[in-house]
Amino acid sequence: MNELPENKSHIRIIGAGLAGCEAAWQAARCGVSVSLYEMKPKKRTPAHHQDGYAELVCSNSLRSNEIYNAVGLLKEELRMLDSIVMEAAYQSRVPAGSALAVDRDRFSAYITEKIKSHPLITVYEGEEISSLCGDEITVVATGPLTSPALSKEIAGLIGDKSLYFYDAAAPIVDAESINYDTAFFASRYGKGEATDYLNCPFTKEEYDAFYQALITAETAEMHEFEKDLTVFEGCMPVEVMAKRGYQTLLFGPMKPVGLPLPSTEKEAYAIVQLRRENNQGSMYNLVGFQTHLTFPEQRRVFRMIPGLENAEFHRYGVMHRNTYINSPGVLSSDYSLISAPHIFFAGQMTGVEGYVESASSGLVAGINAARRAKGEEPYIFTSETMIGALANHVGFGNSANFQPMNANFGIVAPLEKRVKGGKKARNDAYAVRAISHISYIKDRLFSSAE
Ligand SMILES: Cc1cc2nc3c(=O)[nH]c(=O)nc-3n(C[C@H](O)[C@H](O)[C@H](O)COP(=O)(O)OP(=O)(O)OC[C@H]3O[C@@H](n4cnc5c(N)ncnc54)[C@H](O)[C@@H]3O)c2cc1C
The missing domain is CATH 3.50.50.60 (FAD/NAD(P)-binding domain)
Known part of the structure; x- marks a missing residue:
């Protein structure tokens, strides 16, 4: 001393x-x-x-x-x-x-x-x-x-x-890397500010391919002391939720209801919502997509979301004691x-x-x-x-x-x-x-x- x-x-x-x-x-x-x-x-x-x-x-x-x-x-x-x-x-x-x-x-x-x-x-x-x-x-x-x-x-x-x-965070993408020809602004049932949410719509074929990729993607290793994290339902990783069944995401974070496509006014088969992360609107997070996939797998699988083909990730999703x-x-x-x-x-x-x-x-x-x-x-x-x-x-x-x-x-x-x-x-x-x-x-x- x-x-x-x-x-x-x-x-x-x-x-x-x-x-x-x-x-x-x-x-x-x-x-x-x-x-x-x-x-x-x-x-x-x-x-x-x-x-x-x-x-x-x-x-x-x-x-x-x-x-x-x-x-x-x-x-x-x-x-x-x-x-x-x-x-x-x-x-x-x-x-x-x-x-x-x-x-x-x-x-x-x-x-x-x-x-x-x-x-x-x-x-x-x-x-x-x-x-x-x-x-x-x-x-x-x-x-x-x-x-x-x-x-x-x-x-x-x-x-x-x-x-x-604990930290159960969804990935955040750069607003400039989103494809706005596919993703459209709207809030569910028209409630709230339309510009707060961007929506990435899926056809059934796109959802099927995405679903398969998600349930077979590689997850990051957890430390021994973090293994009980998965008990929190509120922060269940999206891939774990997906493994519960083909329909689970369609009634959960990927539900398309209340979000008709601007082009057809019909609902898509599935939707991933992106929520504005900051006031400038320079970043968006993937709503409900907290995940424990490895970072390269997040990049590969989440780029399969229509509108995010070229997404740049400001931060990847994580789940750990924090x-x-x-x-x-x-x-x-x-x-x-x-x-x-x-x-x-x-x-x-x-x-x-x-x-x-x-x-x-x-x-x-x-x-x-x-x-x-x-x-x-x-x-x-x-x-x-x-x-x-x-x-x-x-x-x-x-x-x-x-x-x-x-x-x-x-x-x-x-x-x-x-x-x-x-x-x-x-x-x-x-x-x-x-x-x-x-x-x-x-x-x-x-x-x-x-
Ligand atoms: C398991 C794990 C893995 C991580 N891996 C990475 C990684 O690979 N790359 C990365 O960039 N970030 C990683 N992080 C995140 C973060 O960058 C590190 O935790 C980083 O060490 C945080 O720095 P810190 O100074 O806030 O805390 P720490 O570096 O953890 O320092 C805190 C210090 O406070 C001491 N302390 C705690 N409580 C008390 C107390 N009551 N009284 C006196 N001393 C106390 C601890 O012994 C420790 O020395 C990881 C975090 C965790 C938990």
Whole structure:
């Protein structure tokens, strides 16, 4: 354990995972001292097995490293802001083509050493925190498998209905990749706004082919501790529902009633409804299509849906244990709790999804917890950056259907001008704009501390 230096500005961080370590690092860069509490090695979640910090619990890949790819851009923004997670990733990189993959032991060892040896950070290992009482500025970064005692405390703080324990999300597609010659706008029985729903109609032959593909597609492996997830009827995977019988989907998520085709005014044999995911209408989710198929199988099978032949997926459907907050209206875009702004949340539990995204929220929460400790105004990243777009999703996403989100271009602020040259040119323009914004703010953000 380090000696804590004399410093009035102090914060507490709970959880030395990806978000907690990034938050500690950034807060310390802002000149604030940090007490970091981690329950390992005394107690572990079902997915954590190592003693080091920032343990990668599954894949060793931090996904694409190309900046015209959304998560690649996020990585570049974090790197520019001297993220410890990015520094460790580059130090422990292993060859993986255009992806950034790491040697997980070296990755964790690098971060552990940097955190433990930082003069402003004091670590308390084997300490499970279960209370958020008091007025200490605190960042809760305990991850998707937060210990039960602390989960109970959080539920008490924000209300039972705002804390979820599993993630059963349907895929989300890019609005521009939908074929509007086939898909048509309408809400069932004409109720509500017609533009809220797009409908993909099937003939019987199309349904038969889709049905066969769905019931024979490959599913992702479940972790032992997640196997009881399937007991929740409300989040039954679409492929499991399909296996109950040929008719089940036709009376469930694919029922065509109340949605006549604009061309014939007759009902199709089956319909998949897409619901608008954000205000801009840049993303749509497949209603009732929570799934446990592997990502390549989702791409193959769901592209058989008429109108989605060329669909680009902003996120694939997932089903896994995941403690997360229904954040819009509960958290601000600086990741602080609206009802108790001295408490910040960071990581997967805020409604971001993925290793890099968790680090990103740790960066924002760490900087803002430090600013609060120093009596400074919060710093809100704009949605022109991927870091800010994720924070904006957390603060202002759709609370009626809030789902954890990967980095993707559907959540960033639209470009001021239309860019010709297709998706790659458009993504390049997003990246140029974001990087110039981060270059501009970088020195100003940390100038008071360094
Ligand atoms: C099984 C599983 C597999 C995943 N696979 C991937 C993947 O392959 N790729 C990907 O990008 N994302 C994956 N994720 C999603 C997510 O990116 C990771 O969970 C990521 O580690 C989240 O970072 P975090 O900092 O929010 O939480 P974590 O990295 O889990 O860190 C939380 C830390 O808090 C500690 N802790 C918990 N409760 C307490 C407490 N009460 N007191 C003190 N300490 C506590 C834990 O021991 C842990 O060290 C996966 C998630 C799960 C659950």
